[in-house]
Amino acid sequence: MNVLIVYAHPEPRSLNGSLKDFSVRRLEAGHTVQVSDLYAMNWKAPLDARDSLAPATGDRFDPSRASKHAFENGLQSPDIAAEQARLRWADAVILQFPLWWFSMPAIMKGWVERVYAYGFAYGVGEHSDARWGDRYGEGTFAGKRAMLVVTTGGWESHYSPRGINGPIDDVLFPIQHGILYYPGFDVLPPFVVYRTSRIDEQKFLQVRDALGERLDNLWNTAPIPFSSAKRRRLSDSRAYA
């Protein structure tokens, strides 16, 4: 199988860096692995008009329209097209990052915004007054799996169902449901490392082993059912009628 790790941490000698290196080695025992190391690649984060190679017309810049035009006409910035090729190639995608302000780092958000082109990750399928495209399990990435590997300084209890930060599932909902499930991925339960500042050598080995087990089971772990979303979808279909 082909696994793409999209990774965002500015310091290779960090816990994140060590876990990423470990993941690559573990996965390479049975799979082919590619890594998009966004800081190392100096990934351009902000989405803007320069993402299309189409000549400037003086028209106002409409992000969706520009993305659609560039995607359909082979006019995307080469860094975007290269990441799309990796996503097409991958059977499974791992997004690995430190949780900064309850979301992914800006550089990874910019990867999503620029690589997830119109016609590729949204704007796929019929768009009309009655339907808004193929999405939520139906998109381009249907059949592929995705998983978050996330580190945070906070206590696990603070992300528990009654934790002060809100449940980790609520915190990750816009990413897991909106960024991964929307374009079709089967989303596996996240692997979350808490209280990173207190991880000594012994704890690191425990974390590493637990991550290794999750990687070994990438193809037989049950995805998050997003059952409420399915129910929503049904009620939503009724709303169309």
Add this chain to the structure above:
Amino acid sequence: MNVLIVYAHPEPRSLNGSLKDFSVRRLEAGHTVQVSDLYAMNWKAPLDARDSLAPATGDRFDPSRASKHAFENGLQSPDIAAEQARLRWADAVILQFPLWWFSMPAIMKGWVERVYAYGFAYGVGEHSDARWGDRYGEGTFAGKRAMLVVTTGGWESHYSPRGINGPIDDVLFPIQHGILYYPGFDVLPPFVVYRTSRIDEQKFLQVRDALGERLDNLWNTAPIPFSSAKRRRLSDSRAYA
């Protein structure tokens, strides 16, 4: 009162640009307004070691530790210090952006990550095994108000309590609770504009008037109670004992 608008859209002639210009005019009738127009400022999105002016030591880069050191020693990159001064100055802060992949644009996420320094927006107050600082209504921005102004292409029904995208409150939870309430802001209900591609001149005037009314009532709108968070906090305190 002093109002800071932090604004992220790459096209000044967009709906977002028009609404931002309108907000400035409306607010200037009774208040002092500053705008951080992140695309126009060419804001550096990724957080990295260059955010501190401290000489490189060869040590591994620890984002929190570097942020703390730079903040305490006046060694922050000037663009960061300037935005912190604006936040201190402001009585109310408006974050205005298009909802891209169920969150704020990368350039604004990068504003949060870099401006929200350790000692400024987190790492404030006592940190010990029993307490993790002043946060959730207790931080640096206590007494200030914040509000999101958000545009999205999707239908309002798709963000309703049973909508396919999830309720808008769930989608915005990491921002409103994690980015705004955490460092102390009173968070007002968001102003959300749906189905942006279908906004004609008449609809625009309606949206503008509704936004104007929200701006006129910036100081007498009841904040989101985040009551579940308060309950969580209580149960969390018990967990400390």
